[in-house]
Amino acid sequence: MKKFLALVLSLVLFVALPVSAASSNDVKIWIDGEFVNSDVPAYIDKDRTMVPIRLISEHLGKEVSWDDATRTIEIKENSGDKLKSIVMKVSDEKVTVKENNMDEKVINLDHAPEIKNDRTFVPLRNVAELFDKKVSWDAKNRVAVVGEGYEKKSNGKLSTKEILPYLYNEDMAKKSLDEQLKYEKTMGEELSKEFPGHTNKDVEVAISWLSYHKAGYFTEFNKDNANKKAIDLLLGDKLNYGFTNKGSVLGVRTTDKDLTYPRRFTGVSNEDFMPTMLYFDYYPNYDGTISTFLFPLHDHFTTRDETVNTYKKIFDNPRNVQLGDFTREEIQLILEQVQPIKYLDDYDSIE
Template sequence: MKKKFILGASILALALPTFVTANSNIRIWMKGEVIKSDVAPYIYQERTMVPLRVISENLGKEVIWDGDKRSVNIKDEKGNEFSLLIGGKFMEDISANVDRKIELDAPALIKDDRTFVPLRAIAEAFGERVDWDKDKRVVVIGEGYDTNKIKEEKTRYLQEKKEVLDPLGLDYLYNKDMAGKSDEEKSNYEKRMREMPSKVFKGYKNGEVEGCLAWLSFAKAGQFFESELNKNPYLNPRKDGLGIGVTERGESMSGFDDYEKDEKFKRELLGLNSGPCMAGLEHFDYYLNFDGTFNYFMLPLHYQGTAPEMLKEVKNIVAHPKKIKFIKADKSEIEKLLKTLDTHYD
């Protein structure tokens, strides 16, 4: 079945010079301004990858995804329409009375559940001019490029970055540059940041401080089973201690005897728990979104049925996380919770 959508979660690729590197801070300029993106551009086979919403929201094109055929159709109001297959080397012009193929420098692909296609080929196919400002590392689409506005954008970006620095020393929670990275890169980054000594709380690691902040944020969002704990997040930890555990990327999701056949977790998970016993345990696992929020889910403490049934249940839970925003807790609130730690981040 074809599904028509505005692709807020898809990506396309732009052909650029070979000297562009994977860690470049690349921006896209179109129609008088720098395009804002929830995913940072990155390089694939010497091509810059950027969100497909550039096509739907900025070039004003209609995008249709066909999951069965694994294809993307892009068209405009003038009747121009192009089709790409995932992994294909050509883009087909399927406009009325037209039958031609356009060879692509980079194939359409799917990465981290996002669809990528070459932006230069698409932009130029629809008559848009594409240039590259190597000094400021800006992809320029269309006419009227204003270098002064690029300087303003850079200044604004630096100001915003300075404003979000966290007083608890957890600046990495707001590192939007990580949003477009792979699951492996995100997990490695999370692990590295969490293992670092806290700059604010002597004798503790970032992971322990972050875990306490997540616990307080969870209560603020009213997500605990016990309503009293939502009102007083120190209630259980004061009696039973606060536990912090880590599920690393690549760990098994279920109890299959054959490890190779089991599904693996794609992200590192930080787990928090506190309670008098398994029956009364408050708990959740989460991973970072790098925009000041985290996605969480609650795995069952006990399972019924076979390993395949368990795996199906776990996969369904992990696939439907909920999002919570980190609160702006002060140092004294975190210190109060750190003193209750029963198990530490390690």
């Protein structure tokens, strides 16, 4: 008896795309406008790239059924007056195609379906193209591409509003600070759809660094920085980021009874060597801008009042920076250097 399973279950499709002999563990999948994550890694077999079948259900809207007795896979599309299905068997390169009331036809697959680690795999290029989807391979970035629009998105600048929409949520700007902090944490910890393997926070930090550089503010450290690329300002080192939590004290001469940090700030810096260190702290405004600050690098104050007055002036005079749009390559170069150095959770006390 057939067991009908949603594509989100255990079946896995294999993207059948020609690739080089490079490592098979770094293949990314792009379907109809976005990068998609998989519960099992894509891999290459016989020059074909493999991906989980549930991506087809989630992003192409197909129905999948599995006959355990005959080890047969059927993938269906039923849209209006169009009814189409393809039937495949494990270890068999032949596929039967049925469309409306037309006669069945049998064609050969590039790769027979197979089972590995109790998961069923089939070649995606065959499957996607049988359902009239365009399939291609971006060799430079090792991306399996299904659908239209990837070329335009890859060659031009990516929209930060599309990559990180939570930073443009104007309704959140009207919420309480505690609600904003919870939202920042939740959205920041989610995995990026555009840059697999990175969190939204990683991408946010990279774009903030690029935007600060674009605004020309790194020239305040050294005028020559105007002639350097944002990646060069990292000096071959990591782009570190960490957090200063709401309620943190300002320095050794103040206590939590005095002025404290009014919210959580994200601090970014290129290195720890002060003569060449570039840094700033920021928080999002939910309108596509970040408020940025240059806090003292060390506590050099001689009195409590000097400490409080200095920080109050900084808190009261943020420098707003518009988050820019950048090419995939620009963002990826920075992302490869992004490194969280700590995560101090200030949400345990928030109800």
